[in-house]
Amino acid sequence: xxxxxxxxxLPQTVEPRNPGLALDLxxxxxxxxxxxxxxxxxxxxxxxxxxxxxxxAAWLARAVSMIDLTTLSGDDTEGRVRRLCAKARQPxxxxxxxxxxxxxxxxxxxCVYHDMVAPAVSFLEGSGIPVAAVSTGFPAGLSPFHxxxxxxxxxxxxxxxxxxxxxxxxxxxxxxxxxxYDEMRAFREACGDAHVKAILATGELGTLQNVARASLVxxxxxxxxxxxxxxxxxxxxxxxxxxxxxxAIRDFHDATGVRIGYKPAGGISKAKDALTYLAxxxxxxxxxxxxxxxxxxxxxxxxxxxxxxxxxHVTGAYSAAWRHASA
Ligand SMILES: O=C[C@H](O)COP(=O)(O)O
Numbered sequence: 001x002x003x004x005x006x007x008x009x010l011p012q013t014v015e016p017r018n019p020g021l022a023l024d025l026x027x028x029x030x031x032x033x034x035x036x037x038x039x040x041x042x043x044x045x046x047x048x049x050x051x052x053x054x055x056x057a058a059w060l061a062r063a064v065s066m067i068d069l070t071t072l073s074g075d076d077t078e079g080r081v082r083r084l085c086a087k088a089r090q091p092x093x094x095x096x097x098x099x100x101x102x103x104x105x106x107x108x109x110x111c112v113y114h115d116m117v118a119p120a121v122s123f124l125e126g127s128g129i130p131v132a133a134v135s136t137g138f139p140a141g142l143s144p145f146h147x148x149x150x151x152x153x154x155x156x157x158x159x160x161x162x163x164x165x166x167x168x169x170x171x172x173x174x175x176x177x178x179x180x181y182d183e184m185r186a187f188r189e190a191c192g193d194a195h196v197k198a199i200l201a202t203g204e205l206g207t208l209q210n211v212a213r214a215s216l217v218x219x220x221x222x223x224x225x226x227x228x229x230x231x232x233x234x235x236x237x238x239x240x241x242x243x244x245x246x247x248a249i250r251d252f253h254d255a256t257g258v259r260i261g262y263k264p265a266g267g268i269s270k271a272k273d274a275l276t277y278l279a280x281x282x283x284x285x286x287x288x289x290x291x292x293x294x295x296x297x298x299x300x301x302x303x304x305x306x307x308x309x310x311x312x313h314v315t316g317a318y319s320a321a322w323r324h325a326s327a
Contacts, residue, residue, distance in 0.1 A: 014293055015224070015259060015261065015293040015294060017195070017222075017224060018219065018222050018223060018224050018258050018260060019222065019258075020185065020188065020219075020220055020221050020222030020223075021220050021256065022220070023177065023178060023181040023217065023220055023221070024220060025177060025178075027216065027255075028177050028213050028216050028217055028220075029213075031209070031212040031213050031216055031248065031251075032209055032212065033207070033208035033209045033211065033212045033244050035207075035208050035240070038208060038240045038243050038244060039240050041243060042238075042239035042240040042242075042243055045239055045276050045279070045280055046239075046272075046273075046276050047276075053313075056275075056309070056313065057100055057310055057313045057314075059275055059278060060271055060274070060275070060306050060309055060310055060313075061092075061100065061102050061105055061310070062278065062290060063271070063274040063275070063278060063297065063302075063306060064091050064092065064105055064107060064303065064306055065105060065106065065107065065108060065292050066108045066290075066291075066292045066295050066296050066297055067091075067107045067108055067296070067297045067299055067302060067303055068107070068108055068109045068110070068111040068132055068263065068265075068296045068297065068298050068299070069084055069087060069088045069091075069107040069109070069110050069111065069299070069300075069303060070110075070111040070112075070231070070265075070298055070299060070300045071084050071111075071112060071116075071300060072111070072112070072113060072134060072138075072230075072231060072232075072300070076112065076113065076115075076116055078116070078119045081110075081112060081116045081119050081120050081123065082119070082123050084110060084112075084120075085110055085120055085123035085124050085129075086123070087107075087303065088106060088107040088109075088110045088124065088127070088129050089106055089124070089127050089129065090106075091105060091106060091107050091303055091307070092105065092306075092307050092310055093307070093311070095314075096307070096310050096311050096314050096315075099314045100310065100313075100314065106127060106128075106129050107129065107303070108129075108130075108292040108296050109129060109130045109131065109132045109161075109162060109292075109296065110124060110129060110130075110131050110132065111131075111132040111133075111134065111162075111164065111298065112131065112132075112133065112134070113133070113134055113138070114133055114134075114135065114151060114154060114155050114158070117131055117133045117155050117158040117159060117160045118158045118159060121158065121159035121160075130160075130161035130162050131159060131160050131161060131162070132160065132161070132162035132163070132164055132197070133155035133158075133160035133162070133163055133164065134164045134166075134199075134230070135148070135151050135152050135155055135163050135164060135165050135166075136148035136149075136151060136152065136165040136166050136187060137151070137166065138164070138166050138199075138230060139166060139201070139230035139231075139232040139233075140166070141165075141166035141167065141168055141169070141201075142168075145183075145186075148165075148187075149186060149187070149190045152165070152187060152190040152191055152194075153190055155194075156190075156191065156192055156193075156194045160194055161194055161195065162194060162195045162196075162197065163187075163191045163194050163195070163196050163197070164196075164197045164199055164227060164298075165184075165187045165191075165196060165197070165198055165199065166199045166201060166230060167180060167183065167184065167198060167199065167200055167201065167214065167218065168180070168183055169201055169204045169205060171183065172200075172205050172206075172210050172213070172214045173205070173206060173210070177213065177217050180214065180217045180218075180221075181217050181220060181221045182221075183221075184198060184217065184218050184221035184222065184223060185221045185222060188221060188222035188223065195224040195225065196222070196223055196224050196225070197223065197224065197225035197226070197227045197261070197263055197296075198218035198223035198225070198226050198227065199227045199228075199229065199230055199265075200214050200215065200218065200226060200227065200228065200229075200245075201229055201230055201233055202228050202229060202233075202235075202238075202241045202245075203229060203233035203234060203235030203236060204233055208240065208241070208244050211241055211244045211245060212244050212245075212247075212248050215244070215245050215248035215249070216248055216251075216252065219248070219249070219252045219258075219260050223260065224260065224261060225260065225261035225262065225263050225296070226245055226248075226249065226260060226261075226262060226263070227262075227263035227264075227265055227296075227298060228241055228242065228245065228263070228264050228265055228266065228298075229264075229265050229266040229298075230265070230266065231265055231266035231267070231298065231300070232266075233266070236265065236266025236267045237264035237265055237266050237267055237268055237298075239276070239280070242262075242264050242277065242280060243280070243284070245262060246262055246280065246281065246284045246285060247284065249262055249285065250284060250285060259288065259289070259294055260294075261289075261293065261294040261295060261296065262281070262285075262289070262294070262295055262296075263295070263296040263297070263298050264277060264297060264298065265297070265298025265299070266298065268297055268298075268299050268302050269299065269300075269301045269302050269305060270302070270305050271302070271305045271306045271308075271309040273302075274297060274302060274306065277297070278290060278295075281295055
């Protein structure tokens with residue numbers, strides 16, 4: 001077993017927007033995915049990489065900086081969003097951060113539904129933390145198309161700097177890549193200067209080959225990030241799906257020189273799972289992607305477990321999970 005080292009330098013450049021390119025159907029149809037090979041490789045990932053204890057805190061802190069701290073509930077209130085934003089500003093107890101020399105650490109973004117965008121923007125004022133809005137009839141993406149476009153515009157006007165759109169799964173399931181491309185292109189345009197993350201809802205796409213093809217089409221149409229899931233499907237982020245999407249990102253970069261971000265989302269709640277994802281990114285895409293500009297976790301409860309692990313690192317003891325509630 002060998003150790004996976006984390007580069008200490010955190011790249012600070014903001015990633016340029018993905019301008020997209022014309023739909024290349026030959027390239028899309030060439031994309032395949034060998035399920036058994038992918039599942040074999042994914043099965044070797046957890047636990048294979050050892051992050052040395054001394055380096056673990058640095059990796060976990062990096063993970064915190066890449067969390068889109070999320071609340072997406074029907075009973076969200078301004079009070080809950082205020083607490084979430086306070087947590088995004090100071091994700092880990094001050095004494096723990098001080099002991100680790102990590103003062104100033106924040107999460108990557110706060111992610112909410114449209115109605116909570118304006119409150120989140122005001123609670124985060126001066127922090128530099130962007131607000132991400134889920135959009136386009138999230139999570140099913142089945143509202144009228146003109147309303148999905150209008151929803152993007154409303155969230156951008158309310159101050160969202162990042163828009164997480166959901167694609168129409170039926171375009172993938174029926175192999176209508178042109179329709180998927182046109183939809184994504186229109187969403188991208190409606191976002192204006194806001195960065196756009198394309199949620200593929202991979203748990204509803206049927207095959208890994210569909211995941212590979214949908215990833216490529218979304219990137220060709222100008223997605224700045226591709227994201228696995230809404231968190232509301234019955235299967236959300238998984239390692240096999242991540243491998244397929246990450247390799248599509250690598251292929252896209254090899255062919256175009258454009259770096260697309262990756263956001264696994266849904267069901268990632270343990271620090272050790274976060275470390276597995278980071279090791280996977282480092283191996284498949286390299287250190288450049290270990291930055292909030294190119295990698296995010298979509299997660300509502302991951303931060304609490306990471307904070308517990310960091311506290312253990314500093315004090316040698318675990319406190320109760322309830323002391324680290326994320327929101
Ligand atoms: O995009 C983020 C997800 O909705 C969060 O999912 P989670 O609550 O399972 O962490």
